[in-house]
Amino acid sequence: xxxxxxxxxxxxxxxxxxxxxxxxxxxxxxDGVGDLIGGAQTPGDEALDxxxxxxxKDVDAERLENASVRGMVRDLRERYDDRxxxxxxxxxxxxxxxxxxxxxxxxxxxxxxxxxxLRVTTVFDETPAKEAGIREGDVILAVDGESIAGEPADxxxxxxxxxxxxxxxxxxxxxxxxxxxxxxLERAEVRVPVVEGEPRRAGGREVAYVKLAGFSEGAHGELRxxxxxxxxxGAEGVVLDLxxxxxxxxxxxxxxxxxxxxxxxxxxxxxxxxxxxxYRAVGKALDPRPTVVLINRDTASAAEILAAALGERGLAxxxxxxxxxxxxxxxxxxxxxxxxIDLTVGExxxxxxSSLAGKGIPPEVRAKDRLSTPNDEGLQRGLGVLGRELGEGx
Numbered sequence: 001x002x003x004x005x006x007x008x009x010x011x012x013x014x015x016x017x018x019x020x021x022x023x024x025x026x027x028x029x030x031d032g033v034g035d036l037i038g039g040a041q042t043p044g045d046e047a048l049d050x051x052x053x054x055x056x057k058d059v060d061a062e063r064l065e066n067a068s069v070r071g072m073v074r075d076l077r078e079r080y081d082d083r084x085x086x087x088x089x090x091x092x093x094x095x096x097x098x099x100x101x102x103x104x105x106x107x108x109x110x111x112x113x114x115x116x117x118l119r120v121t122t123v124f125d126e127t128p129a130k131e132a133g134i135r136e137g138d139v140i141l142a143v144d145g146e147s148i149a150g151e152p153a154d155x156x157x158x159x160x161x162x163x164x165x166x167x168x169x170x171x172x173x174x175x176x177x178x179x180x181x182x183x184x185l186e187r188a189e190v191r192v193p194v195v196e197g198e199p200r201r202a203g204g205r206e207v208a209y210v211k212l213a214g215f216s217e218g219a220h221g222e223l224r225x226x227x228x229x230x231x232x233x234g235a236e237g238v239v240l241d242l243x244x245x246x247x248x249x250x251x252x253x254x255x256x257x258x259x260x261x262x263x264x265x266x267x268x269x270x271x272x273x274x275x276x277x278x279y280r281a282v283g284k285a286l287d288p289r290p291t292v293v294l295i296n297r298d299t300a301s302a303a304e305i306l307a308a309a310l311g312e313r314g315l316a317x318x319x320x321x322x323x324x325x326x327x328x329x330x331x332x333x334x335x336x337x338x339x340x341i342d343l344t345v346g347e348x349x350x351x352x353x354s355s356l357a358g359k360g361i362p363p364e365v366r367a368k369d370r371l372s373t374p375n376d377e378g379l380q381r382g383l384g385v386l387g388r389e390l391g392e393g394x
Contacts, residue, residue, distance in 0.1 A: 044072075069087050069335075069341070076344075084326075084342070085344045087339060088152065089338075090339050093334075096158055096332075106161045107160060107187060107188070108124045108130060110214075111140065112246055112298060114139060115149065115150070117139055117149055117151075117156065118139065119137070119139050121246060121298035122298075123136060124190065124193070127188070128185040128188055138172050140156075140173075141171045141172070143156065143169070143171075144159070144168060154342070161187070163187065169183070170185065176371065176372065192213060194212065194214055194216060194218075194219050194222055195210065195211070195212055197229070199233060202383040202386040202387035202390060203386070203387020203391050204387070205237065207235050207237040207239060207390075208226075208231065208239070209238075209239045210223065210226055210238065210239070210240055212245060212256070212303075213245060215245075215248025215253055215256065218252075220258070224259045227259065236289060237290040239379065240310075240316070241379070242294060243320065244299070245302075245303035248302045250302065250348075252302065253267065253302035254281070254305075255282065257305065259286055260286065260291070260309070260310055261309050261310070261315065262283060262284070263280070264280065264313075265279065266309050267305045267308075267309070267349065269349075270348075271346025290386060291310065291315060291316040291317070293316045293318050294320050295318060295320040295321070295322075296369065304325075304326060304327075305348065307361055308356065311361065312350060317386075318365070319363055319365045319381055320369075320378050323361040325359050327357025328347045329344070329348060331345045365381065365385055367380075
């Protein structure tokens with residue numbers, strides 16, 4: 001996998017054949033934790049030596065070293081309210097590499113990391129997860145009897161993925177009822193549709209409804225082709241559904257935004273050791289039509305970049321609930337010890353210079369989906385808003 005393919009801004013993962021959506025960056029070598037901090041022996045190194053020499057029982061030096069690095073990263077997370085930096089010990093790093101290799105199958109859902117484990121953001125049709133009755137909002141607590149609370153999402157999803165035809169057992173919590181149940185699933189080759197579109201009616205007018213599931217390589221081309229198809233069929237406006245979209249590749253965020261935005265800065269990135277870089281629209285945007293963008297709390301990262309690019313320019317009305325607020329990007333840095341640190345190295349800013357970190361995007365029109373009903377309240381509200389805009393434009 002190329003370094004460009006690893007440069008991503010994401011908060012969600014698809015547990016299927018698409019695993020381009022992770023909290024990662026390019027891979028660099030460093031000379032171990034001691035050298036990362038400084039050339040002289042650190043207090044941590046000295047403490048490890050003292051424990052190995054003087055503790056009254058034999059100790060596992062590798063385990064202590066892993067705990068030391070994990071403690072440093074935990075301090076960063078707590079001190080700077082950083083939800084996204086993680087330490088991968090050698091075993092977890094191997095699981096991460098397998099999860100992002102594309103060589104394993106899954107069960108057909110997208111998730112994001114929460115304290116208890118993984119929260120399900122989308123369940124795709126005709127997949128093992130759908131057939132097992134897993135729903136949006138469920139929380140996966142354990143995989144094959146092992147708790148995933150506190151595990152990085154990359155590692156936890158790596159535990160769920162595996163060869164097609166093999167089984168995986170999940171413990172699933174349904175927060176609405178408090179019910180916990182064990183689910184046995186058979187992994188399968190899962191094709192996750194990145195773009196799905198269909199004609200709809202809004203205010204008596206023909207419109208395009210397009211759902212964008214992620215920002216894997218080539219997503220911008222699929223989005224553009226689907227919009228052009230629906231425009232040819234007479235669509236006068238667009239409802240772009242980004243609910244449950246956890247993000248993906250930064251380059252795709254810029255290219256998908258360029259489908260709507262003809263010129264100007266889409267997003268900027270900067271960090272203490274990272275030079276500021278502006279990412280601009282590439283041109284040749286489609287002719288503007290009245291547009292509504294649907295978001296919810298599982299809309300994150302690259303999806304927030306796209307929503308902000310349209311909303312800040314007045315090219316779309318944002319409908320739904322406040323988005324996730326993923327305003328930083330990470331770099332996976334390998335250590336000579338065999339593990340790696342998935343470290344937050346910078347933040348990204350919208351075209352107006354705003355950081356979304358911890359704040360997210362507030363909707364202009366609020367619409368909350370109720371999982372207990374079969375209705376799609378967000379989509380219904382979005383179609384209503386679009387219908388009114390089309391009527392006013394007459």
